[in-house]
Amino acid sequence: VVSDPTHQDPIPPTIEWRQGRVRLIDQRALPGELRFVECASVDDLCDAISTMAVRGAPALGAAGAFGVALAARTLSDDANVRAAARRLGGARPTAINLTWGVDRALEAWERGGADAALAEAERIAAADVAGNRAIGEHGAGLVPQSARVLTHCNAGSLATVGYGTALGVVRAAHEAGKRPRAWVGETRPVLQGARLTAWELDRLGIPVTLIADAMAGSLMASGDVDVVVVGADRIAANGDVANKIGTYPLAVLAREHGVPFVVAAPTSTIDLDTPTGSAIPVEERPPDEVAVVAGERIAPTGVAAANRAFDVTPARLVTAIVTERGVLRPPYEDALRTAST
């Protein structure tokens, strides 16, 4: 699926169709082990999505589309295919790309059956990688020579089909000889920064230093961050950005310190039907993701934990939104409408 034939990508595709199954990198096992999950049914895939074996808004878009292809192949009744599509689309609520991918493959299936659904999913997957390379090329211009880039969570190859969005920007800057270095917030509670982003950057030969999320303020105050680059799970029509919990504090701190705050995301992340960030549903995940780390309970038994998976950064704190169609600047309303249609 990764389309560049001139070199071996050090990171395999996050998701691909193999012999009638959806094969995923099992992101729960990283960085300790690079292993794969083979989903033979929609139930398998819904489970992989809700347990975050696969995660990241663009990867979920492809997962939704491949899931419909799987449903079309494995389920006999049309009503069952549509029900499976609804289940897939509801497996996680915040990333708009999931329902976008489901809807696109479902429309193809309505028109042309199972083969058309699979072909659409393959198109989405290939377009994702190509789009991410374009995001990287557009975004690299926002990364100064030898920049110290702060990122959060994982908006890398593993959050997409390949290449990455926010990390695609860092990677393109690296490939252009700009020698960027990355600070990566570990991203509690699920630690996607520590487990996934650090793993990717390490494989790509980009210098990376892990930090506790709460250290970002100190780094900005000491002048050690040149630009913040993050991904997005949904961008509202006015430019408000839902992304992994902890993104919003970085945007507030970046503004406080005059550091550019850049969002990199494909246009499939833009949701013109959601007027502002306050209308974006924010997933609450299980409390034990916070209270239990590596199998060990870190808080007294019985103590409550809250676990909002995302927060919303208002458009006024966003310096630029990088899409595969170019770099958008405020005010975002018209720019987003033009880019996503």
Added chain:
Amino acid sequence: VVSDPTHQDPIPPTIEWRQGRVRLIDQRALPGELRFVECASVDDLCDAISTMAVRGAPALGAAGAFGVALAARTLSDDANVRAAARRLGGARPTAINLTWGVDRALEAWERGGADAALAEAERIAAADVAGNRAIGEHGAGLVPQSARVLTHCNAGSLATVGYGTALGVVRAAHEAGKRPRAWVGETRPVLQGARLTAWELDRLGIPVTLIADAMAGSLMASGDVDVVVVGADRIAANGDVANKIGTYPLAVLAREHGVPFVVAAPTSTIDLDTPTGSAIPVEERPPDEVAVVAGERIAPTGVAAANRAFDVTPARLVTAIVTERGVLRPPYEDALRTAST
């Protein structure tokens, strides 16, 4: 050592002198187990301090003083006692209270020998608990009825000899019938919020909800925080506050959302010899505190991690500083000088 004879404190003293030894709650074992470390030598105590069996600025003040008493009892040569005092004072660099406690006990020893050093340490310990109760009484006025209080790290009984500073404020509000509820940031990397603060509040019957540190921005944006109350490791002459890493982002977010940001600390935390926060030494702790959680490496082997233990909040973001002598308001320079002399 906890001085109120009218009821049994649900949390034992953090540090006390018992039969020629310094007995500490072993904070590394909480919340799983309430166990104690008995330090028979200055080396034992230095080890307990540097491994954070005992931590928290006011507790370190008492530990430093009891350490000098231990040195005076166990070491034969005056030069050895002075060398031990220097070792104790250097065991951790940021909390000014540690050298303050060491210096006070050492002066007592110079004047009156081992018994005078121990008497001075006992006075410091008793004064700490009484001072914290006074901090609580002064600070409770800043906590509205049914307030949702956000705190960070542990500035509770365990960070002091007893009762706590920031948690002392919450506790006093609770005892006054105000029914506060607490949000507690887990406080990566060492998780003092999850392990210690949640444990204390739970024992005290104060409702507590654990969060990942990065969720604080979302909580403030949704209007779910009425006041932030934190402790301090050192307060510079101009009111800049060094405290656990992650405090500064909370102060910036609190300002952004019009939420009062309150620091609670004894006057021994004020360092008039440090003009501003930029002169406060910030300890860098071992990278594996970040990269290894509960014995499991969360990042790929070989990936670097940075681990600043503290950050500095500028005075302009601090709404009030609560000391045992009363509530200080900006501008802080004169107020701090008056309070600490």
